Amino acid sequence: MTLLSLFFIVASLLSFVGAQLVLKRAMESTIQSIGLRSLRFISRMAAGIALMTISFFLTLGLLQRFDLSYLYPFQGLSVIIITLLAAVILKEKLTMQLTIGGVLISAGIVLVSLS
Amino acid sequence: MRDRPSGFGNPWLQLVLSVMCVLVSELLLKRGASETADPASEWSWTGINSLASPLVWWAIILIIISFISWLYVLKYIPLTIAFPLSRVVDILVPLSCWIFLGEVISARRWCGIGLVVVGLALVAKPIARIEERL
Numbered sequence: 001m002t003l004l005s006l007f008f009i010v011a012s013l014l015s016f017v018g019a020q021l022v023l024k025r026a027m028e029s030t031i032q033s034i035g036l037r038s039l040r041f042i043s044r045m046a047a048g049i050a051l052m053t054i055s056f057f058l059t060l061g062l063l064q065r066f067d068l069s070y071l072y073p074f075q076g077l078s079v080i081i082i083t084l085l086a087a088v089i090l091k092e093k094l095t096m097q098l099t100i101g102g103v104l105i106s107a108g109i110v111l112v113s114l115s
Numbered sequence: 116m117r118d119r120p121s122g123f124g125n126p127w128l129q130l131v132l133s134v135m136c137v138l139v140s141e142l143l144l145k146r147g148a149s150e151t152a153d154p155a156s157e158w159s160w161t162g163i164n165s166l167a168s169p170l171v172w173w174a175i176i177l178i179i180i181s182f183i184s185w186l187y188v189l190k191y192i193p194l195t196i197a198f199p200l201s202r203v204v205d206i207l208v209p210l211s212c213w214i215f216l217g218e219v220i221s222a223r224r225w226c227g228i229g230l231v232v233v234g235l236a237l238v239a240k241p242i243a244r245i246e247e248r249l
Contacts, residue, residue: 024189052182060148060165061162063149064165065154072205082194082198083194097240098195098238100234102234104233105205108227109205112209112227113227
């Protein structure tokens with residue numbers, strides 16, 4: 001793996017994680033009966049979709065070069081990263097059970113892809 | 116987890132729908148991307164030339180469907196629960212290769228699948244309690 005491919009793997013992971021957090025925020029604002037036309041909702045949704053699109057094309061570019069099974073462990077890390085960031089940034093409640101569950105899922109995904 | 120619709124609007128059902136669409140789209144994307152691989156081209160890192168494959172377009176349609184139902188899931192379920200659960204797709208992909216394509220799953224891979232299942236159970240358990248209270 002070259003430095004360049006590592007860069008693109010990290011970039012696609014981070015844009016994916018960022019998209020999830022922004023989209024969660026956007027959808028929460030629809031519950032607080034802030035209308036769908038509110039500027040905050042629209043800008044968050046647009047940012048989420050833009051990040052998702054960037055991540056999608058970076059992944060396609062990576063898939064042209066690497067096996068899906070090689071790229072999967074990196075996607076597995078997204079469980080841990082998103083769970084932690086949702087707790088820190090979105091102030092969601094993170095129990096010990098959820099944390100252990102998340103770590104096991106990530107470890108399992110890495111094992112599956114390595115074998 | 117506040118008042119949520121039942122039936123087709125049930126967020127847990129939508130989570131399942133979203134996962135299924137992702138599962139199929141992943142397989143289509145890999146095939147489409149491989150078909151159109153051209154590492155020599157200048158723009159290949161962006162993956163944009165894979166749009167030439169119809170499989171990639173089918174995958175995009177599925178991704179849009181999964182995206183819409185995922186948004187709906189996000190509205191009702193905390194990300195710390197919904198996201199780990201959505202990763203059930205990571206064991207469904209190798210399992211469907213085993214069941215439908217007759218691929219062999221090694222001992223190590225079975226161990227990994229086992230770990231994911233235990234992790235999913237741990238994440239899903241608190242939900243069962245929350246649902247009971249409703």
